[in-house]
Amino acid sequence: MEKQRMPEAGPLRRVVIVGGGTAGWMTAAPLAQLLGGRDHAACCEIVLVESPEIGTVGVGEATLPTIRYYNNSLQLDHAEFIRETQASFKLGIEFKDWGHLGNRFFHGFGEFGPAIQNRSSIMHWLRLHGLGGMASHEQWSTATVMAMRNRFVPPEGGEVASAANAYAYAFHFDAGLYAAYLRNYAVARGVQREEGTIVDVSVRPGDGFVTAVTLADGRRIEGDLFIDCSGFRGLLIEGVCQAGYHDWTHWLPCDSAQAVPCARVEPLTPYTTSTARSAGWQWRIPLQHRTGNGHVYCSGYISDDQAGRVLMHSLDGAPQGEPRQLRFKTGMRKKIWDRNVVAIGLASGFLEPLESTSIQLIMDGVGRLIELWPDRRCDTHLADEYNRRMAQQYASIRDFIVLHYKLTRRDDSEFWRYCRDMPIPDTLAHQIELFRRSGRVAILDPDSFAEPSWMSLFLGLGLWPERLDPLLAQIDEQALRQHFERLRQAISQTVDAMPDHGAFIHHHVRAQPVKAAA
Incomplete structure (x- = not known):
């Protein structure tokens, strides 16, 4: 019987990020800072593959104060970042009608x-x-x-x-502009951007490690570590690794959202607003150039048409287009790091954006990957520790969000x-x-x-x-x-x-x- 060939030891030579958007470029930027600028012999190439056929819902993104530490770690110019992403400041979230009709808290x-x-x-x-x-x-x-x-x-x-510093702040920004801003940062530091649609994934016999992705035009991109930022699809983590999924919809029943931007109105508020509706809740995220809005709801209790009408009738500015539909299943992958594939962003799981945790989970996913950075063997103990810590964080955030619903x-x-x-x-x-x-x-x-x-x-x-x-x-x-x-x-x-x-x-x-x- 032929002995199974183990992966070679030694540092990673090429990391392939599958997917762009916020998750892809938030992953690429710190890796470029960490691995770029070295002599050629020691350099680890970073390649990001994104498809022009897959769009994003760029209607405004709210964050937590830790986004500032991420930006600072990249040595981003604070004022430039705000201008380039049409950002405003966020001091917290105003909740309306959650505990009971007429309830308001911050x-x-x-x-x-x-x-x-x-x-x-x-x-x-x-x-x-x-x-x-x-x-x-x-x-x-x-x-x-x-x-x-x-x-x-x-x-x-x-x-x-003192009262002058006893608070923190985050940002509201246009997620599409933020991804573009980080793309420029990453590409300037050596990240190779490849545009194309992945049509095939090659795996190594025996251990199932991903070895390459093939694009529609025939290009083959090989790598040692693959980071799946392909969104809900989980092209590698689920499509290839079949990591499995913990379904949490019995605790968080909302499975749909519609999102639409509207014209900015005065005053420009320094907070996100979350208003409970009959079958879910609505967000309002004020940016410099517009306001992002969305209605998160459970399709078992309200139709898409009704949900769209609730959203459009409650805008406080002129709508800029028609609502865009999203479907999701709340939960997380049973393995977020499997073999030589690490999922980051929506590919790793989804928790509704009630407390603005999506970007936080991207940041922490990237940060823990850097902390547990592997060699070409991608030791399973590193993956186990990564999965343990990510699962703990996902579960804690899940419980915090469930709390909003349960105490009503x-x-x-x-x-x-x-x-x-x-x-x-x-x-x-x-x-x-x-x-x-x-x-x-x-x-x-x-x-x-x-x-x-x-x-x-x-x-x-x-x-x-x-x-x-x-x-x-x-x-x-x-x-x-x-x-x-x-x-x-x-x-x-x-x-x-x-x-x-x-x-x-x-x-x-x-x-x-x-x-x-x-």
Whole structure:
């Protein structure tokens, strides 16, 4: 019997990225920075293959504050990036009608004040709230107060904690323009862009490693490591590796979306808006040149025509085209790294964009790949560790999103009654019950949402703890109230001195006008 040939040891000689778009070029850019500019003998080529036949839904993308670390790691010019992508600033997400009709709350970026005796400030606020006479916890979130007053300026004076730096921010930008911006960055650093449609994939007998992809015009592109950024199709990770898929639609039943941009309206708000509808929810993402809108819904409870009408009738600006339809299945691949194929972006899984986590998962997927960078053998233990960490993050984000639906008190539609009554993952059930019984928040994944985010959701959706940490009572009540009042006044005065969000953009990072989307 012929002995199976093992892959050669040694560094990767060529990495092939299958698919462009946001995921492909966000993968290519840091790899180009890491691997480019070396002498020819040691160089690892990076080739990206994208098809002109596959478009994107570029109607605006919302992000989390960590996008700034990604941009900084590439040494991007901050102002140039904002102008080139028509970006605006994001301080958090405003939620409307989620807990019940008429409900409104804000998930802001940042803490609710400094910790007090090793307990978070919001824990002490819960104690005072229980005793009576306290304003909403949102008054102690600088980001939330800024958002509600439509103010923005970057944090200042980070050496000493103050109301002027107790917040974080992210961006809204045009995802298509961002991909193009990163494409220019990557190509300038040596990434080879090949345009064409893949019609065949070659695998090595015995171990099933992918060895090459063949394009429609006959070109054959060989590689040692293949990164699948082909979107929902999962051309390599599913089409070749058959990695399998964890279907989470029983917890997250929305399976469809329609998206359309509309004309920009004033004021230019520094936050995303998520409005619950009868069978899903609607997003609003303000950019410099337009506003991105979309309706995420469950097709089992509303027809596509009805969903389209809900979307179009609730736009606050003139529509720029007709809605574009998307279908999806919420979940993740059972293996995101399989053999010498790593899936990034939608090819690895999909969680609806309720908390703007799509780009976060791309960033972390690329970052972990670099951290666990393989040689040509693509050791299975590296893949196992990568899959473990990605699965942990996916599950944590999944639970955070499920929380939005599960804690609803809405009973005005069959969809919301299903969400209210559905079984949930054991991990989320533990987190809910821990908070309900003790006011404490369990963080099961340090790379996912932190305590302030969970607190914003718990309290915003109307979940209040039955008991609190008994050590909170050690601090004198009146002294604590005075502390909180001083902090609230400092935040209010600091925010009042800030410029309007639109005015800040106009004076510092205004982009050039562009034509409406095709």
